[in-house]
Amino acid sequence: MAAAAAVILVAMLLSSAVTSTAQHDYGDALHKCILFFEGQRSGRLPADQRFRWRRDSGLHDGAAAGVDLTGGYYDAGDNVKFGFPMAFTATLMSWGLIDFGRGFGAHREEARKAVRWATDYLMKATARPNTVYVQVGDAGRDHSCWERPEDMDTPRTVYRVDPSHPGSDVAAETAAALAAGSIVFREVDPAYSKRLLDRAVQVFEFADKHRGPYSSSLHSAVCPCYCDFSGYQDELLWGAAWLHKASRRREYREYIKRNEVVLGASEAINEFGWDNKHAGINVLISKEVLMGKDEYFQSFRVNADNFMCTLLPGISDHPQIQYSPGGLLFKVGGSNMQHVTSLSFLLLAYSNYLSHAGARVSCGSSSASPVQLRRVAKRQVDYILGDNPLRMSYMVGYGSRFPRRIHHRASSLPSVAAHPARIGCKAGAAYYASPKPNPNLLVGAVVGGPTDNSDAFPDARAAFQQSEPTTYINAPLMGLLAYFSAHPNPAQWGEEDQAQGASP
Secondary structure: OHHHHHHHHHHHHHOOOOOOOOOOOHHHHHHHHHHHHHHOEOEOOOOOOOOOOOOOEOOOOOHHHOOOOOOOEOOOOOOOEEHHHHHHHHHHHHHHHHHHHHHHHHHHHHHHHHHHHHHHHHHHHOOOOOOEEEEEOOHHHHHOOOOOOOOOOOOOOEEEEEOOEOOHHHHHHHHHHHHHHHHHOOOOOHHHHHHHHHHHHHHHHHHHHOOOOHHHHOHHHHOOOOOOOOOOHHHHHHHHHHHHHHHOOHHHHHHHHHHOOOOOOOOOOOOOOOOOOHHHHHHHHHHHHHOOOOHHHHHHHHHHHHHHHHHOOOOOOOOOOEEOOOOOEEOOOOOOHHHHHHHHHHHHHHHHHHHHHOOOEEEOOEEEOHHHHHHHHHHHHHHHHOOOOOOOOOEOOOOOOOOOOOOOHHHHOOOOOOOOOOOOOOOOHHHHHOOOOOOOOOOOOEEOOOOOOOOOOOOOOOOHHHHOEOHHHHHHHHHHHHHHHHOOOHHHHHHHHHHHOOOO
16 A cells, blocks of 8 residues: 555656646745745835835844844744845845746846845845854844734844854855845846945855854854754855856856865755755756856766755655655655755756756666656645645635744734734733734745645644744745746646757
8 A cells, every 4th residue: 555655646746737726826926925025024114015014123233233234034933133044045036036037027026126135134244344243133032022023122132253253154155145146136236236246255255264163153042043054064165156156257166176075065965955055056056067068067967966866756766855645845854845945946946957958867777857857846836835635825825725823923913003002022922822813914924834744734823843934935935936937837848848958
């Protein structure tokens, strides 16, 4: 029975004829996916802010340290600004726009605005030479309260890395975000693009010169929330890869090749997220090889192929990823949708690189086509949007059934308009414990979702691993939705790939 179920699952994931409740409106989902970021904004909100239940917050962030650190995004359902995941969020939003920009259509400008809200903040956080401000807010104190960002009175402590307290991981990720952002704005705002790239160069130089993990320098502040468990080496390669892509400077090409082995490009290749960039490095650099621009990086293409094989059910003899009976990719741990969206994004990006090159993924004695990669990615997106055993969308506001009690302070507490009086740190506990749906709909938020192979989901605030949204779940989903809104029909993918020179 187990073997038969596995065969059915493989067929379901690789087939384009997956049973669907309805044709999804990927354009609508994309619009909502981008809109979510407005609910995560910190700082003074602009006149065109669409979530009217949110108000200004964190207007004095950085003041105690003599710097302006207003703006940026709250990472999830709390009121702390964590620089590491915020930078990764910006990098992935930008990558989506770079690779799938046309698919964004009418939503392209609002996507750029979402990127800029992050990059503007990162420019503030790197304004002082050899310093990166990496966090605003005491996570322990913040997490002990349940209060609106507009009311928060917990310490807005500022944390930074500098030559005496290195943080190559967070600094190099910040450099990557600025470099990727410079590509996004190259045509529409050349002056801003240049400022982003110039700053990225400076920040990367600092990250490389003063090496060390920020988890050691700032352990009590950044752990356990965003400890860097994978080390800083992957971020240095990742930052160099984005600087090479943005600047085309030979020095970064040489840096990557010189440090490929030293910094472990082929290690932990089955991971990709805010902590571990290894798989992303190999996919990003492989484009150079597949586009015929640089055989120098052939080893990265081999690594990328090996990674893709581990994601394809029934292809690899050594799969690194599991799938639930309903078809959801999952890895052990919390907030599973971060793995789903990040790994699906890599599947889609790599499939497009292969298509343009007329190539396939080599998996030992077998191989996989770009279409097969794309089908697995689309299956994950469709699962998020409602093609799952529970027949519910994991994106708030999409479809008729979606999470109503998400683990999110601003969404779960009454708005300032509805409840003008301040709600204190502990006064919010009653709202946290309430079984009622959240009063403010955080449209577009994608929650952590099922965390094991049961496809089960408790729609409860207390189940934060399942019910909390994060910026780095939505960031890669933007690019996925943009692509599928422009290419919704799997039956046409083979024709498209043939037109580009690839066999389906």
